[in-house]
Amino acid sequence: MRKLPVWLGGAIASLVFTTSAYAACDVNKPGYELTGDEAEAVYDCLKSDLQAGYQKGSKRWIPEAFVKDYPGWTKASAFPAAPGFHGGRFLVTYVNSIGADEYLKYKPENVSIPAGTQIAKESFAIDDDGKVTKGPLFLMEKVAAGKSPKTDDWYYMMVAPNGSPQAVNVFTACSECHLENFGEQGGLGYPVEDARIK
């Protein structure tokens, strides 16, 4: 193969860098081959930018404090894991003080999550070439009994990586999967077993 002049190589390298803002966090193997430690290293690299993105702009119908405060809550994920749901993304879960005790028991049944519990789940993706992209912030809030019987009194919300709230049909896009698959455990999916902080 013909060798590129040094100056052109440099120009291509900087072009790649500007079009892929997270080149700094990219890895040299497919996302599905990453160990927990390697996924955690990507998260460490990405975290401040990911969280700053979620914070940007008006949250409209989503409580501002929910998105602002969650990084200070109890973390339920020891490292980001990609269970194949939520678009195969790597997930990191935080729970507020009202729900943390009960959530972190990861009970398979008889779950009694108190009203006022809020859960935030960050996400990012690593494709088969090791390229990192930011994913949405997924939110769940347990509301007062009887307020939303169809969703077992869970409110579902979603924020894009650029901070804009995403209007989704929460029944078909969120609640059906949670209730059909995890109805027994209070509608909670929990991080995969290895990735749980106990």
Ligand code: HEC
């Ligand atoms: C196809 C099934 C499916 C759909 C659809 C789905 N989820 Fe989940 N969700 C899961 C699974 C599985 C977990 C646990 C996996 C993990 O966190 O590693 C989970 C976990 C969560 C959590 C952390 C609390 C918990 O259950 O442990 C939040 C918050 C969440 N989802 C929000 C949402 C929102 C908001 C939507 C809709 C925009 C949604 N989910 C759609 C399967 C789904």
